[in-house]
Amino acid sequence: MRKLFLAASAALGVVLLSGAAVMAQDTPQVVNVYSSRHYGAMEDAFVRFTEETGIEVRLSSGSAQSILERLRAEGSQTVADVYFTIDAGGLDLAASEGLLQPIESEILTEAIPADLRDPDNLWFAVSQRMRTIMYNPETVDPSELSTYAALADEEWAGRLCLRPGTHIYTISLIGSLIANLGAEEAERVVAGWVANQPQYIDSDTRILETIAAGGCDVGLTNHYYLARLLDTDPEFPVRAFWANQGEGETGVFRNVGGVGLTAAAINRDNAIRLIEWMATDGQAADLTGVPGGNYEFPTAVDAPVNEIIAGFGEFTIDPLPLTEYGELQIQAVELIERVGYGS
Numbered sequence: 496m497r498k499l500f501l502a503a504s505a506a507l508g509v510v511l512l513s514g515a516a517v518m519a520q521d522t523p524q525v526v527n528v529y530s531s532r533h534y535g536a537m538e539d540a541f542v543r544f545t546e547e548t549g550i551e552v553r554l555s556s557g558s559a560q561s562i563l564e565r566l567r568a569e570g571s572q573t574v575a576d577v578y579f580t581i582d583a584g585g586l587d588l589a590a591s592e593g594l595l596q597p598i599e600s601e602i603l604t605e606a607i608p609a610d611l612r613d614p615d616n617l618w619f620a621v622s623q624r625m626r627t628i629m630y631n632p633e634t635v636d637p638s639e640l641s642t643y644a645a646l647a648d649e650e651w652a653g654r655l656c657l658r659p660g661t662h663i664y665t666i667s668l669i670g671s672l673i674a675n676l677g678a679e680e681a682e683r684v685v686a687g688w689v690a691n692q693p694q695y696i697d698s699d700t701r702i703l704e705t706i707a708a709g710g711c712d713v714g715l716t717n718h719y720y721l722a723r724l725l726d727t728d729p730e731f732p733v734r735a736f737w738a739n740q741g742e743g744e745t746g747v748f749r750n751v752g753g754v755g756l757t758a759a760a761i762n763r764d765n766a767i768r769l770i771e772w773m774a775t776d777g778q779a780a781d782l783t784g785v786p787g788g789n790y791e792f793p794t795a796v797d798a799p800v801n802e803i804i805a806g807f808g809e810f811t812i813d814p815l816p817l818t819e820y821g822e823l824q825i826q827a828v829e830l831i832e833r834v835g836y837g838s
């Protein structure tokens with residue numbers, strides 16, 4: 496009887512508004528998310544999802560590495576229904592370790608291009624972030640810039656700001672160098688960065704602020720940190736340069752924010768509803784959605800792009816398959832240790 500009532504309320508959905516309220520009282524509609532975005536803060540996109548569906552999003556946050564470790568440690572006991580991380584390596588590792596289950600959903604496969612989701616539907620990318628070269632236009636002419644590898648040249652000695660080697664952003668970028676240049680050449684490049692005695696700063700925002708203040712001339716950060724600063728101060732004196740765009744070059748390094756349904760999910764239907772929403776309505780939601788609210792590029796084909804990041808100009812993306820990021824990361828961590836990259 497109770498089952499019947501729930502099924503009927505769900506089927507009638509929006510029409511039976513009071514029914515939804517009764518449901519909420521009877522069985523609170525929740526979805527538990529482990530997230531490595533926006534530590535401690537509820538994203539506007541999730542607030543919007545709750546308003547639209549009545550499903551409460553319970554967020555538990557940590558670094559990309561720590562939420563993966565939690566999923567591993569908790570196994571079938573985890574309370575997480577959804578794993579939401581900012582790194583394709585984490586998605587790939589969670590998938591290959593059996594921590595996620597597939598979602599067969601036409602909504603998802605139609606919304607998200609094949610290169611932005613797992614081939615077995617174990618995870619789906621919902622935002623794209625480019626890690627690229629940022630520079631001070633007072634001291635650097637863009638004609639001096641080209642590739643990540645060229646930052647190993649002596650001319651950049653004492654002029655670089657980089658994120659420490661323990662951070663997932665550094666690890667994933669160096670993983671792509673291994674894939675594109677081969678392990679030996681990647682090691683030469685990263686050793687060259689280290690020989691240039693960079694300032695290691697464990698915040699992309701602070702790297703940009705340091706460039707603006709003249710503390711270094713060039714840095715590597717994710718694109719959206721500059722967009723955020725430009726939104727509050729359109730005159731912020733740092734420019735983005737899309738790396739590796741020359742002929743025969745790979746394109747700029749991309750990582751993704753992505754979601755998967757955990758193998759142990761209890762609130763399975765709500766989780767799928769959230770994931771489908773993130774891949775569709777949540778891509779825009781008046782640009783407060785998952786990609787737009789963080790100035791990231793959407794993954795859904797027709798989703799709008801935030802105008803500040805559109806202003807960074809066109810670029811080519813490194814087509815390195817996201818399914819290779821997990822294995823590359825393991826190699827990158829070893830390389831980082833070997834060359835003495837700052838932690």
Ligand SMILES: [Fe+2]
Binds near residue numbers: 717
């Ligand atoms: Fe970030």
